[in-house]
Amino acid sequence: MxxxxxxxxxxxxxxxxxxxxxxxxxxxxxxxxxxxxxxxxxxxxxxxxxxxxxxxxxxxxxxxxxxxxxxxxxxxxxxxxxxxxxxxxxxxxxxxxxxxxxxxxxxxxxxxxxxxxxxxxxxGLLWRRPVRVVSVEADYLLAGRLDNDLRSAGYQVADTSYDASVRFQVNVPVEDVEEFRTWLAATTAGAAEPSEGPLIHAELSL
CATH class of the missing domain: 3.30.230.30 (Impact, N-terminal domain)
Known part of the structure; x- marks a missing residue:
């Protein structure tokens, strides 16, 4: 929808x-x-x-x-x-x-x-699609470039939190979760580990 x-x-x-x-x-x-x-x-x-x-x-x-x-x-x-x-x-x-x-x-x-x-x-319109909330944790040295890479690749960064490390909450269409894992591993040389969260409906650009 x-x-x-x-x-x-x-x-x-x-x-x-x-x-x-x-x-x-x-x-x-x-x-x-x-x-x-x-x-x-x-x-x-x-x-x-x-x-x-x-x-x-x-x-x-x-x-x-x-x-x-x-x-x-x-x-x-x-x-x-x-x-x-x-x-x-x-x-x-x-x-x-x-x-x-x-x-x-x-x-x-x-x-x-x-x-x-x-x-x-x-x-104008937006897709309203089921997405998996994927949490991605990265150290501060990697976080700035990763934030830019995520957005450049078209992934929706819903939230970013800063503590001992930087944690991105990324809304990933359910059918693209495995592709996202592969992309993340290649982009960060395995330095950022994704953790899958809840399934929600989110609005994504057409």
């Missing part, structure tokens, strides 16, 4: 109607509903605030609302864009300012789905 890189807003215009899509990262249904209500208050002069959200590590919670638009013309196409992009832990609200021209059912479907697609392209 994936998630949005950052919260944000993006607006498109379709036949004089304005469609403003607001996106936010959420992990609970209550957070999604709070965000929807916030958009209602912020844009209280708009006619519709249609919404869709997907939650969970596998996108198991999926809900949408047409908010007064003809059934199936707003919330469902918005939700379909999130599904098609394999996005989770995200809520989308499209606020419509009516421009006086009726769009018809097909036009509404394209406009609401298009607003979400454009907003997603605007904010």
């Amino acid at each position: 994936r998630t949005i890189k950052r919260p944000g807003e993006h607006e498109i215009e379709v036949r004089k109607s304005r469609f403003l899509c607001s996106l936010a990262r959420v992990t609970e249904e209550s957070e999604a509903r709070e965000f929807i209500q916030l958009q209602r208050k912020t844009h209280h002069d708009a006619r519709h605030h249609c919404s869709a959200f997907v939650l969970g590590d596998s996108g198991e919670i999926q809900k949408s609302s047409d908010d007064g638009e003809p059934a199936g013309t707003a919330g469902v196409p918005m939700l379909e864009v999130l599904r098609r992009n394999e996005i989770t832990n995200t809520v989308a609200v499209v606020t419509r300012y009516f421009g006086g021209v009726l769009l018809g059912a097909g036009g509404l479907v394209r406009a609401y789905g298009g607003a979400v697609s454009a907003a997603i392209e605007h904010v």
Whole structure:
């Protein structure tokens, strides 16, 4: 699954109607509903605030609302864009300012789905993947170069702690753990020993 890189807003215009899509990262249904209500208050002069959200590590919670638009013309196409992009832990609200021209059912479907697609392209996406937290301990003489090598190789350094030695917490995709061990041994000539920790879900750049 994936998630949005950052919260944000993006607006498109379709036949004089304005469609403003607001996106936010959420992990609970209550957070999604709070965000929807916030958009209602912020844009209280708009006619519709249609919404869709997907939650969970596998996108198991999926809900949408047409908010007064003809059934199936707003919330469902918005939700379909999130599904098609394999996005989770995200809520989308499209606020419509009516421009006086009726769009018809097909036009509404394209406009609401298009607003979400454009907003997603605007904010960008991250992979949300299962990773193994691998702890790597190195002495201070090695640590500076190793930190640079880890980042240059594309590994995600989640945390660094300093004590008698330097300890890096590296998020490694589960399928790449053995490859990481091999890379680390070659890069440090065996001077840094990895220790595998818990399995979590982390956000990695596409």
